[in-house]
Amino acid sequence: MKPSLKHFFDSMGSYLARPGDESLQRLYSAHPEWRAPSTRVSIYGDFVRGHIRTAVEKLFPLLRGAVGAETWNALVEDYTLTRPARHHEVNRVGEGFPAFIADAVSSRGLPPYAPALARFEWSDFAVFASQAAAPEPVERLTPNPTLVVLEQPFRICAWVRARGQGVTREPEAGDELALLWRHPELLVTYYQEATPPALLVLKMAVEGLSAPEVAAATGMPEADILDAVARLSRDGLVLAPPA
Amino acid sequence: MVAMTYARRHGLSPLGVGIGLRRSFYEELPRTHRTLDWVEIIPENFLSLGGRSQRALDACAERWPVLPHGVGLDIGGPDALDEDYVTGLAALVKRVDAPFFSDHLCYSRLGGVYLHDLLPLPFTEAVVEHVVPRVREVVARVGRPFLLENPSYYANMPGGTLSEADFLRNVVEEADCGLLLDVNNVYVNARNHGYDARAFVDALPLERVVQIHLAGHTTYPDVIIDTHGDRVCDDVWSLYRYVLARTGPVSTLIEWDQDIPSMEAVLDEADLARAALREGAGR
Numbered sequence: 039m040k041p042s043l044k045h046f047f048d049s050m051g052s053y054l055a056r057p058g059d060e061s062l063q064r065l066y067s068a069h070p071e072w073r074a075p076s077t078r079v080s081i082y083g084d085f086v087r088g089h090i091r092t093a094v095e096k097l098f099p100l101l102r103g104a105v106g107a108e109t110w111n112a113l114v115e116d117y118t119l120t121r122p123a124r125h126h127e128v129n130r131v132g133e134g135f136p137a138f139i140a141d142a143v144s145s146r147g148l149p150p151y152a153p154a155l156a157r158f159e160w161s162d163f164a165v166f167a168s169q170a171a172a173p174e175p176v177e178r179l180t181p182n183p184t185l186v187v188l189e190q191p192f193r194i195c196a197w198v199r200a201r202g203q204g205v206t207r208e209p210e211a212g213d214e215l216a217l218l219w220r221h222p223e224l225l226v227t228y229y230q231e232a233t234p235p236a237l238l239v240l241k242m243a244v245e246g247l248s249a250p251e252v253a254a255a256t257g258m259p260e261a262d263i264l265d266a267v268a269r270l271s272r273d274g275l276v277l278a279p280p281a
Numbered sequence: 282m283v284a285m286t287y288a289r290r291h292g293l294s295p296l297g298v299g300i301g302l303r304r305s306f307y308e309e310l311p312r313t314h315r316t317l318d319w320v321e322i323i324p325e326n327f328l329s330l331g332g333r334s335q336r337a338l339d340a341c342a343e344r345w346p347v348l349p350h351g352v353g354l355d356i357g358g359p360d361a362l363d364e365d366y367v368t369g370l371a372a373l374v375k376r377v378d379a380p381f382f383s384d385h386l387c388y389s390r391l392g393g394v395y396l397h398d399l400l401p402l403p404f405t406e407a408v409v410e411h412v413v414p415r416v417r418e419v420v421a422r423v424g425r426p427f428l429l430e431n432p433s434y435y436a437n438m439p440g441g442t443l444s445e446a447d448f449l450r451n452v453v454e455e456a457d458c459g460l461l462l463d464v465n466n467v468y469v470n471a472r473n474h475g476y477d478a479r480a481f482v483d484a485l486p487l488e489r490v491v492q493i494h495l496a497g498h499t500t501y502p503d504v505i506i507d508t509h510g511d512r513v514c515d516d517v518w519s520l521y522r523y524v525l526a527r528t529g530p531v532s533t534l535i536e537w538d539q540d541i542p543s544m545e546a547v548l549d550e551a552d553l554a555r556a557a558l559r560e561g562a563g564r
């Protein structure tokens with residue numbers, strides 16, 4: 039690459055890393071002969087910053103609502119400065135956001151549940167877009183290959199569900215094991231707390247246990263076990279072989 | 282009329298009119314009863330995302346030719362080509378058996394960071410020299426004909442010594458690739474930079490045009506932004522006809538990516554383009 043071209047990219051690189059009046063002025067001083075109107079050049083700074091904001095806002099709508107507009111704006115600005123777009127797929131800019139939020143909780147006075155909520159929202163997308171494909175058909179009861187398990191100190195699942203019903207109080211503190219997976223036919227993310235039946239059915243899938251075996255070992259009625267397997271297969275948490 | 286030498290050389294014939302497989306169409310498009318000749322995909326939406334996008338792609342590929350049109354190849358950037366990206370792109374092109382694929386004559390990555398924008402390059406010989414071997418590398422790795430699109434740009438980059446048309450010509454001729462002529466971009470650039478759109482078209486190597494893009498834009502007091510957020514305007518339709526009169530029929534895409542009223546509205550625009558193509562062929 040010719041030095042003049044490298045100089046061009048270097049100067050654009052410093053401007054686009056932190057678009058603003060000062061960096062724009064520095065860009066122009068790097069090219070004294072350049073006559074393009076600065077209002078036109080700054081369009082690119084706005085665009086580049088805007089793409090990160092748009093992606094993050096689409097991925098974390100609940101967190102955005104929870105922290106309020108002013109805090110949110112500052113968070114996105116500072117996150118953008120970490121240059122998170124290392125992947126060609128634009129949604130991947132959100133991958134590092136939960137860790138960024140976890141680091142920012144005390145310094146910015148974010149609600150204590152913010153990191154768990156951010157992780158939940160990222161997982162919601164990651165599961166939705168997961169490249170793990172469900173084998174079709176399965177030969178025996180199989181855990182959904184897109185399943186993600188989150189261990190968190192807030193009851194995020196209940197809170198997200200309640201929000202859907204118009205309740206807006208904060209998530210309650212308390213240990214939660216959240217399960218998120220992509221429904222094999224609808225291809226949308228399902229989530230729920232890991233209830234005893236859900237854990238039992240997952241254990242059956244992972245260890246290849248049959249309903250009679252589980253009934254014998256636990257004393258649970260076999261019909262209840264079969265019921266749970268049928269319900270959670272319909273929800274896609276586990277994949278059942280064709281009847 | 283100019284012979285379409287690049288297309289002929291590669292055995293490519295005009296495919297008619299396509300629309301983009303955008304997220305909001307994933308469920309609807311594969312089932313449409315409307316006329317559609319081919320589908321364009323943004324490879325970045327399919328290279329690393331599973332689930333709905335893959336199901337939609339497979340369903341479309343069963344019905345229509347699929348043409349990948351990238352935004353992240355970064356053909357003009359200073360970073361080495363992204364190995365992962367190019368490998369994935371090559372696999373995708375083969376998977377959908379695309380007759381050709383395309384991206385933009387721009388840069389989109391600096392210092393390993395994707396800027397997720399199509400950033401303009403200075404119109405210089407140094408850039409031509411830089412881009413040409415990169416195009417050749419991509420074509421060698423993907424193994425299908427490749428087109429570069431003329432991007433929209435809002436400011437001339439510093440140090441330019443070539444006209445925009447010469448810059449485009451030098452790149453596509455020296456790299457021996459095709460040209461994806463975005464007619465809306467020509468219109469937007471002509472308005473933003475005060476030049477004559479038809480004279481610009483006349484100065485292009487039209488024998489390399491293998492595909493055309495038509496789109497809407499947004500007019501602000503001091504600039505027109507290439508938003509792909511509206512219907513194609515009358516001036517762009519007439520510029521399209523002007524191009525077709527010189528190229529003959531060319532595979533044409535309606536690009537509508539923002540404020541999409543409905544898939545039906547996009548297909549209505551595609552019908553208009555198909556009528557213009559037919560009208561052009563009947564002259």
Ligand SMILES: [Fe+2]
Binds near residue numbers: 430
């Ligand atoms: Fe285009």
